[in-house]
Amino acid sequence: MTDLSGLIQSDAAADRVVPPAGFTVQLTLFSAGAMAFLAVFALALSLAAGRLAVHWGTELARSSTLRISAHAEQMDTQVAAALRVLETTPGVESARALDTTEQQALLEPWFGPGLPIDMLPVPRLIEILETGAGYDAPGLRLRLQGEVPGAVLDDHTRYRRPLVSAAAHLRVLGWLSILLISGTLAAMVTLAANAALAANSQVIGVLRLVGATDAYIARAFVRRFTLRAITGAAVGMMLGLAGIWLLPEGDTANDLLTGFALTGWHWGLPVLIPPLAGATAFLATRAAAARVLRGLA
């Protein structure tokens, strides 16, 4: 009965038949605005949490260390054996023994710069980079046990893994709240449209009396509400972006709030909110109008 072309094509005369103002209009504007505002924050939260998860994830989750303790004479053999095992382990992208300088750098905090590393029974370290899918740690441990008895696999991701999962969960929470907010917006707009239609039952009666078709009446209401929702959402979005923009920007990528600002093309995402709000309002009002008009028949 009502289509988008009718919505876009301006019909000043038809527009005037619906009372211009009123609290239902303010309600629509306000709910669309408030929901868009919240949606921007939820979006930023989701994106920031996602970035954080990725950041923490790539930083740590994909690297682990194999530590080989052995007598000096066996060391090289064992390292070579371990590298061979790792080469054939699915999920291991690359493996590489750290050289003396690197190990020295790692130990420096503990022993100071002058440590005679080759004099000490310091284990050799092999850095493992995982593929995205990761390797099967218990399986690798079993194989190493047989072939390189002195090897200890240390996926030091254990430490940050809960954080990564927390960030992931936060991201899920963000998306869930976006869903919730969209649902709330749709419900609000539907209720506001219903309230407006009910409040305007006299208008509908008059229009019917003088021969207006349902399509004509519905179009006038739908048009108004869709435009209102878009306007409200646009304002809310802008305020939301301003709010995010005003947040203090931190220097560490680690921080959630200071890393909360949108980055790069992510700034473009909130722009989708007003048209989505408009589409929601369009569908909600059209359904409400169809129902009310059927009811008043």
Place this chain on the structure above:
Amino acid sequence: MTDLSGLIQSDAAADRVVPPAGFTVQLTLFSAGAMAFLAVFALALSLAAGRLAVHWGTELARSSTLRISAHAEQMDTQVAAALRVLETTPGVESARALDTTEQQALLEPWFGPGLPIDMLPVPRLIEILETGAGYDAPGLRLRLQGEVPGAVLDDHTRYRRPLVSAAAHLRVLGWLSILLISGTLAAMVTLAANAALAANSQVIGVLRLVGATDAYIARAFVRRFTLRAITGAAVGMMLGLAGIWLLPEGDTANDLLTGFALTGWHWGLPVLIPPLAGATAFLATRAAAARVLRGLA
């Protein structure tokens, strides 16, 4: 003009003069419900973030390490000197040199269990516990430079500090969203009340015509809206609590989402939401009624 006693005291006759149903009523119910639902989650988020911040904070933020490298013969003197310095440093709660076993445990991952620790030029470690306020790290470093040249201050909180601050920020975000949600609720209820009053201008006209005082009319509307807001908020709160209760409970205190569930007396906090929503609705409706009644005079 309208007081709480009039609200509580039931007046069946006066109640009937306001139309019982309508979309503004559904709007009030729904916005109160949706906002209460969101508020429960925001509250849980805040509380969880707070717990996390405290957890991570107490675990790490208040401890740091002083590492002393020195020739074996000078070691004890330097350790004693360092402890003396620390004793007089404001913000340091306690300082204690780790014994051999503890240091061995710390180094074990690197060198395996059999490390002859007293044979090696391993530095000695002093664990510092800060007071809540913390000490002035650069100042301490300066003093140590003079008195204990081999000392290196390592506040290894650097590592988790961003996480703690992220949790703290998240908590702030949670409280901010509670504020935002309360504001939205107040605005929604005000708008819904205004819409209802405007939609019922005929009712108000009739009541005035037959001699109803403003107080009488306002009371009828305020009562209705306050009860609606309380009902809606109670339902929303219940749904929110159910949602939180349904979230998977994790085993690590570290995880944000699995640690999201309310704990102990925190379960009691959401119960405050409906009365607060009611109070908000009471004030919002009373203001709206006063304004509309003045306007229609």
Place this chain on the structure above:
Amino acid sequence: MNPTRGCGTTNRANGVKGRQTVIELENVAYSYGGGELLSDLSIKLAPGSFHFLTGPSGAGKSTFLKLCYAALLPTAGQVRLFGADARTMDRTAVALLRQRVGVVHQDCQFLDHLPLIENVALPLTVAGRNVAHEEANLKDLLQWVGLTNRASALPPELSGGERQRAALARAVIMAPDVVLADEPTGNIDWEMSQRLLQLLIELNRMGKTIMVATHDLSLIRAAKTQVQARVLRIKNRRLQLAGADL
């Protein structure tokens, strides 16, 4: 049957209020913003008087009545209602005034969610009176205006004439000191309007002050045979006493 049985038993107008002027306009002018609609009106309505108000459509009859129950305040001059200056009354005072003045609006409005009988009883409800105690009066009154079998209908289910009758019943249920009726018979057939006129005449005989705006000259003629009614006419912004030309 006594049509005014339904209108309460107290007879306040003949009581304490004595000979005090009920409604008094002194050099009153009114304008809705454009030019003056009413100019320099002066009139005193004595208690127990019966007035008709006529004049062409748009002359200002409804406006005049609204001045008489403080729905509008004069733009110039003074309106005194039961001795009090309308301009100095606060909104609570106006509300209490309305409990003493029964008004029939030209477009009869009701609470659409309440059945007719509760709408008629509404003045009792908002005055805090116990409606159950007045049920006999209420039923009598509905009987007189011929709405007994529509008592439980909702206002939108009433016919035009039924609404007008219900509005008149609502205006007199409190036995107010003054009844102001704006075209109360516009949609009502001749027989029924005679019946409504009877109700107003009975009230007038009880000492109530009555003012009826109408364009129905035959109604005025019928009334004049039974009570001493004065006919006011609004013409060219002024209030005139209509003469024998009716």
Place this chain on the structure above:
Amino acid sequence: MNPTRGCGTTNRANGVKGRQTVIELENVAYSYGGGELLSDLSIKLAPGSFHFLTGPSGAGKSTFLKLCYAALLPTAGQVRLFGADARTMDRTAVALLRQRVGVVHQDCQFLDHLPLIENVALPLTVAGRNVAHEEANLKDLLQWVGLTNRASALPPELSGGERQRAALARAVIMAPDVVLADEPTGNIDWEMSQRLLQLLIELNRMGKTIMVATHDLSLIRAAKTQVQARVLRIKNRRLQLAGADL
């Protein structure tokens, strides 16, 4: 001046439609849910006929008119409007029907946010006609019903009689084939109702079908001197042709 100048220039009723019955009721009954309000009504309104409809308040006059413009569907029997069974019309067909039938409701309702002149032009607007082209007609019509100087007023600012006149103007602006008017003179003084009657008579002379529900017998008498008007009366749920007793 010709009062119907404002009502368009096409004369459809005398054109293609020829002698087709405009409104036809066959054994129609109607009930709002309780007992039957109207029973076994049968009548044909020929194009160009003029009918009055009378009957006591609550008899069912407004209900009868609503059946004639498909606002209500009969609970029994058949209503044919321009040859089509009202029961088989979908809502778009009803809307298009309303563009050919001008209706004056008993409680005249308008779009309160639009000035009177736009309200009167509303049928043109919703039919997609260019209102600017019809401005001369519109102005003439407002002149005839005496609302020229209220053209830009909003409906809530109108007096009762002004609203009724505006409603009649709105009903005839499209020069509809049929005009159904429910108590169009309930709030209007004698002189003005003569003027409105004149408008309806002119339309009738142009071939339009007119039906006026009224309780104003003097209006009927005045009309009968000028046109061949039939008077229908609803009594005891039936439709009767009123005789010479008027």
